[in-house]
Structure formats: C-alpha cells, structure tokens
Amino acid sequence: MNTYLNEVRNQLKDWKIASLVTIFTVVRIIYGWAWLNSGLGKLSWLNGGAPKSAGLIQVMVNNLAGPEVSKFDPLMINKMFAWVSQNIFLGMPGVTDIMVVIVEIGIGIGMLLGIKVFWVALGAMFMNVQFMAAGSFNNFGYIWTNLAFLNFAKHAELLGLSGYFKYAKSEAGVADGSPTRVNQKVAGQTAR
Numbered sequence: 001m002n003t004y005l006n007e008v009r010n011q012l013k014d015w016k017i018a019s020l021v022t023i024f025t026v027v028r029i030i031y032g033w034a035w036l037n038s039g040l041g042k043l044s045w046l047n048g049g050a051p052k053s054a055g056l057i058q059v060m061v062n063n064l065a066g067p068e069v070s071k072f073d074p075l076m077i078n079k080m081f082a083w084v085s086q087n088i089f090l091g092m093p094g095v096t097d098i099m100v101v102i103v104e105i106g107i108g109i110g111m112l113l114g115i116k117v118f119w120v121a122l123g124a125m126f127m128n129v130q131f132m133a134a135g136s137f138n139n140f141g142y143i144w145t146n147l148a149f150l151n152f153a154k155h156a157e158l159l160g161l162s163g164y165f166k167y168a169k170s171e172a173g174v175a176d177g178s179p180t181r182v183n184q185k186v187a188g189q190t191a192r
Contacts, residue, residue: 004167008158017155024149024156028111031145035124036108042101051093053100060134061085081133103127114160121149 012018045052065082073079089096103123110120125146128139149156157163 001168004164007167008163011158020152020155021158024152025114025159027145028114028117028149028156028160031142031149032108032111032113034108035104035111039101039104039106039108042097042104045097045101051097053096054090054093056131056134057085057089057093057096060130061090063133063135100127114157115162117149117157117160117162118153121146121153125150 012021042052061082064078064085104127107120107124107127110116111124125143128142128146132139132143
C-alpha cells in the first residue's frame with residue numbers, strides 16, 4: 001500500500017498529471033454511475049415479457065442498411081454489421097436483452113472502480129455506436145467521452161483498482177525477494 005501511495009504522491013507533484021488524474025477520476029465516476037444506473041434501469045427487461053432490444057435492433061439494421069448509407073461503404077462495415085444484427089442479435093433477442101443489461105452494469109462497475117479503463121471504454125464505445133446507429137443521438141457526447149478515456153486511461157485509473165494493483169505488484173516483488181523493476185534514472189545517478 002505504501003508503494004502505491006508513494007507513487008501516486010510522486011505523480012501528482014506534476015500539476016499537469018495531477019489535473020488529468022483529477023479530471024478523469026471525477027468524470028470516470030460520473031460516467032460509471034450513469035452506465036450502472038442505465039443497466040440497473042434495464043433489469044426490468046429480464047422479467048420474461050416481450051424482448052425490449054428487438055425494436056431498437058431493427059431500427060439499427062434499417063439505419064445501417066438503408067440505400068443512402070450503403071451507397072458508399074467501401075469496407076462494407078455497415079452491411080456486415082447490419083447482417084450480424086439481423087441474423088444474430090434479432091435471432092436471439094432474449095439473450096441480447098440479457099447481454100445489454102450485463103454489459104451496461106459491467107461498464108458501470110468497471111468505470112466506478114477504475115478497472116482496466118481502456119478496455120471498459122472500448123466496450124462502452126461499442127455499445128454507444130450501436131445505440132447511436134439505432135437513433136439514440138444523445139450518445140454523441142458519450143462517444144467523445146470514450147475517446148478521451150481511450151487516450152487517457154492511465155490517468156483515469158491511477159486512483160482506481162488498476163492503479164493500485166499495478167503498484168501493489170511491485171511492492172509484492174520487494175516483499176518476496178523477487179527481482180523488481182529498477183528506476184533507470186536513479187540507478188544511473190547512483191552508479192556515478
């Protein structure tokens with residue numbers, strides 16, 4: 001724990017890093033809370049009634065495979081994803097409902113706790129792009145937020161579990177006598 005706290009203290013001495021860590025930690029918690037609430041709000045989807053995601057998926061397929069969109073699709077990404085959505089997601093709408101709920105709750109918990117923020121933001125990006133393709137244009141800001149997290153993940157997770165585990169490993173290496181990473185700058189200065 002001391003190694004982690006010392007490392008955080010050292011990194012926060014630089015005002016630029018301190019600013020990024022503070023901003024991205026606050027945003028990460030707010031964003032995580034929004035995802036968790038969204039997922040918990042969709043728990044009602046699992047009551048065994050009619051599938052809730054099927055209508056949204058059909059709108060997404062129509063938006064992705066429409067004539068104006070598919071006119072210029074050189075990599076056929078829209079057509080491919082429309083086919084996947086039509087043939088896989090619409091083929092099992094009950095499972096898709098469960099996946100949406102689990103993924104949204106997982107993204108929320110991952111963001112709140114600061115666990116592997118890059119990968120959590122990548123999952124969030126995947127979900128937000130689908131929601132946007134289904135006509136939910138309020139996800140535009142979320143996409144930019146995901147891009148920011150993809151670029152600044154190490155700052156966003158410094159005050160989270162990933163940051164703690166990163167430096168707890170190096171402390172465990174010291175405790176059990178295994179070789180640890182040596183700070184090259186300090187090693188070079190002491191050798192002189």
